[in-house]
Each structure stands twice: as C-alpha cells, then as structure tokens.
Amino acid sequence: MSEAIHKIHYSALGKRASEPVITDLMHRALDNSELLSLAAGFTDNITLPVELIQSAVARLGQDYPQAEYLQYGTNRGRAGLLIEIAEWLNADRGEVQPAPFSPESVFVTNGSQQALYLAMQALCDPGDVILVQQPTYFVFLELLRGLGIEAVSMPVCEDGGIDLEALPGFLLELKTRHGAERIKAVYLNSYFCNPSSRSMSVAEKRAFGRALHSNGLVLPVLEDAAYRELWFGKPWPAPSVFSLPEYDVFPKLYLGTFTKPFATGLKIGYGVCSDEEWLGKMLSLKGHQDFGSAHFNQAILETVMASGEYRTHLERLRAHYAAKAEIMGSVLEASPLREMGWSWDTPEGGLYYWLKAPEGVDLSIGSDFCEQCVSSGVLYVPGDLCIAEGKPKYFARLSYGSLAKEKLEEATSRFCTVAHSR
DSSP states (O other), X not given: OOOOOOOOOOOHHHHHOOOOHHHHHHHHHHHXXXXXXXXXXXXXXXXXXXXXXXXXXXXXXXXXXTOGGGSOOOSSOOHHHHHHHHHHHHSSSOOOSSOSOOGGGEEEXXXXXXXXXXXXXXXXXXXXXXXXXXXXXXXXXXXXXXXXXXXXXXXXXXXXXXXXXXXXXXXXXXXHHHOGGGEEEEEEEOXXXXXXXXXXXXXHHHHXXXXXXXXXXXXXXXXXXXXXXXXXXXXXXOOOGGGOGGGTTSXXXXXXXXXXXXXXXXXXXXXXXXXXXXXXXXXXXHHHHTSSOOHHXXXXXXXXXXXXXXXXXXXXXXXXXHHHHHHHHHHHHHSSTTTTTOBOOOOSBSSEEEEEOOTTOOOSTTSHHHHHHHHTTEEOEEGGGGSTTOOOOOEEEEEOSSSOHHHHHHHHHHHHHHHHTO
C-alpha cells in the first residue's frame, strides 16, 4: 500500500515569502573571512559598549535585588525606558515646546524593523500603495513585497530631494490609477538616509507636508530616523515631523533604534505614534507576535540612558565613524573614478557612501561587475535594490560601518580596481 503524499497548501503570504537579500549579505559577510563586505550595514565591533553594558548589569543587580528585569515585561515596553526615550527625543533636537514626544506614545520593538512591519500590517492590505523616496531603505522595500504591498517612488530632483513641482501631477496620476483609498502611507528616511546618507531640509519637509495636504492626501507619515544620532560635524538641523505644523493633521509614526548607535545585538528599537487608535492596533499585533520585547535588554538601555552614559558613548561613536568615512572618501578620491564619470557626495553622518556610475554601467546583483567584485573579494549593495521600481542599475551603496580601518581601505581599493578595469 503506497503512502499518501501530503502537499502543503501555503497562504498567499507564504507563497510570497522568499529569503531577504539582507540575510544573504549578512551570511556572506559572516561566513567568508576573505570576502571584505562593504554591503551589510553592521556596526564596528570596536565600538560596541562592552564596559557600559557590564556596568549597567552590575547596577541592575544592586538596584533590583528581586531581578524583575529577568521576568517578562509589558507589551508596550519598560516604563522607565519609555520615559527616557521621550526625554531624549525632546532634548537638544530643535523640537518645538511643549515637548512633542510623550512616554504614552512610545512603544519598544525588536529593532525598528519590527515597528515598520507592525505599521504596515495595521494599515495595508495586499495591493495597497506606500509612497517612498528614491532611493530608500531596501529592507523596507522587501518587507512591502512580502506583504503584497506596492512601493511607488515619488519624483526626485537631481540632488536626491523630492521633486515638489512634479509631485502634484504624480499624485493625480497615482490616485487615478490606484484610487486614493489604496494609497495608505508615506515613508520618509529623512536623517542620513540608508542608502544615500542624504537628509531632508526643514524647507523640503514643510513643503512636502503642504503638498500632500493640498492634494487631498492626509496620510499616515512614517519618519525613519534610524541614523539621526550618527552625525559627524553637527546634528542635522531639521526637526521631526512631530514638530512641524504642516504635519499637525497627519497621523505620524517616528521610528528610532538603539541598534546602530549603541549595540546591534540588543535588538531594541522604538516607535512614537501620534494616533492612539493606530498605536493600539500595532500593539495588539505585537501582542500576538511576542507580547513584549526583551525585557533584560530594555533594562540595560534604561540604566545607561538614565546615567547619562549614552550621550558620552555617542560622542565617541560619531568620531569613530567620521574617521572611517574619511578613510573611504580618501580612497575614492584618489582613484580615477571621478574622471571616469562616477560621482558621490561626502556623507555628513550615517554609515554609507552612495555612488553613481555612468549610465549604462550595470551594478545589479548577478551583473558582470557584481560577480567580478565578489571574485575580487569585495561585496557591496547594488543600488537598484534601494529603488522601488528596480532601476536605474548604475548605483551602489558602500558601507564603512563594520570593517576595521585597514580592511576598509583595502575593500574600497578592491571596489575601485574593479570599476577602473571596466
């Protein structure tokens, strides 16, 4: 008697599921020590705050002898950390007074990536549309594809800003094609953007808010500020959308993280939501997923922030990444790439250089250029991954985050050598 063959019938979500590019890039970077990665946005091991964490854990043992920090926490997050986050955001940021961020609007997540996922689950059905910048965070684009949501790039100026003159016609055409009710939110990567390291000015933010309102699209606005703390010379002067009157009528979600500016392995991020109903729905979804992010990790961060050590740590971190950005920039400038028609801007913060090759040069995954780089022992992020429409293909993102300084110089040289040889 033959055994019955059982076939799994997957959901639409399961059928769409595929391995994210970021996991492949991380896997390659971790598994092959000979391959120098300028791709995955890891932080530098030398910057990890080992002593601060050891000290915080010791203080937790003294201050909380019942070890409540090793128990489950609440779904929203540890109360003390919510207060610390709100106070941190309200201080020294050019935000309006009275303070726009309240602890009651903050929630803690497993990195800011989870907050993005919760927001999209609460807002969107398959076939809905999210407006994004060009370029934008490629892991968010993959998240949207996995949920069956369409990302649409807004028109862009030569300097990378939103083309506000072209925006009304673009929005009219988009509403005609999809219906205004299917356009669910706009996603802004507004501080030292991943991948371009560009930041939005106050004027651009305000004009964009007015343009959305005047065109009848009062949408939820997601402002991703994952790299806001990683400035070099001075903080970016534009306040958040929470402080700009042009966004008063918009539901707002501000996203931050402690992974990039403190310790990636703690995987603690946060969101601040201006709309009580939207916040409640995200927390309900979160409760079904994990009913609370790692409580011990939150307790460590609360202790570090309350002591004032977080600010001191950031000062050291900024100086370190500024020096690494200068190393990569020096190698790029010493190469013949500019004479060959390549271009880039010097980042004022963040972890990335965004390179534009001459039109016609294909830098996409699987291209001859990409394969030659891998063969030469260097990995980068093809820029088309960071554009909702998947083109043009002549951009590349290079990260100076994780490699030690001598390896960073070598990896950048390898990339330039491949580019020069073509």
